Amino acid sequence: MFGRFRIRTDLALEARESFEEDDVKIRGVRIEEEDDEELEIHTTRVMIETENGAKTMGKPVGTYITMEAPNMSAPDEDYHREISQKLAEHLKSLMGEEEKSVLIVGLGNRDVTPDALGPYVVGNICITRHMIREFGAASLGEEQRNPVSGIVPGVMAQTGMETLEIIRGVVKETHPDLIIAVDALAARSTRRLNRTIQITDTGINPGSGVGNHRNGLNKQVLGIPVIAIGVPTVVDAATIVNDTMESLIHALDMEDYAQKYQLIKERIPSHLNTMFVTPKDIDETVKRLSYTISEGLNLALQLA
Secondary structure, three states, X not given: OOXXXXXXXXXXXXXXXXXXXXXXXXXXXXXXXXXXXXXXXXXXEEEEOOHHHHHHHOOOOEEEEXXXXXXXXXXXXXXXXXXXXXXXXXXXXXXXXXXXXXXXXXXXXXXXXXXXXXXXXXXXXXXXXXXXXXXXXXXXXXXXEOOEEEXXXXXXXXXXXXXXXXXXXXXXXXXXXXEEEEEXXXXXXHHHOOOEEEEEOOOEOOOHHHXXXXXXXXXXXXOOOEEEEEEEEEEEHHHHHHXXXXXXXXXXXXXXXXXXXXXXXXXXXXXXXXXXXXXOOHHHHHHHHHHHHHHHHHHHOEOO
């Protein structure tokens, strides 16, 4: 039973590329970039502030952050610690500084390695809600943390239930102030595979990355804010062909990504349209990335 890779949320990169190519300004949309040359981390932040901007970009109003780290797939603990600290900074900017109860949701299928990022992350989170409820905040010693709970809802093939149904029930019973959902994504470029961390405060739509649309996990549906964190762990056949034949596509004078992608998708054999590819070292990579993200979460959930 295979997991369902979720929505592609690399809007920040797409918006940046669009701005670079067209040199246009979209009303209601702001874009900021930050380069850390020492760590080789490039951060793109897109803020959709109006409904007009949302309509133009095809995404809900909110903030979309992409951290690009070309060396993120390398087994360098010190480097990954730096990434975790950067991730924590971005999460705090979306969460705010006030104390809140947080539910961490690990989306995906633990039995399918490329889709196991979310469950692995939850396994490394410092869970505190039960300790605080039972013994008070003083039970954590000098370390002050938000009340944190976690759940791995699995996939429908395993549970027979929609992810939303499970999460909605948990929210109803435990009353968290915020949900942070972690998931594997389908990349829109091979160069982003296992090299980018994508964050948004607009929630996530399970299954959209492979055309298996499910009900969205967002504030409109659940009644509380939902922050989504994702790493692209797979690419589909059309994306691989697109990247490989980029120079030939330029000869067609077709600059728009969606047009290029659709053109290739229509011309490759139909049975390849459902094929997703992942690197051969994905086992080690997913575990390493899960530690990086969980450390970032643990840092962000500490109280100042």
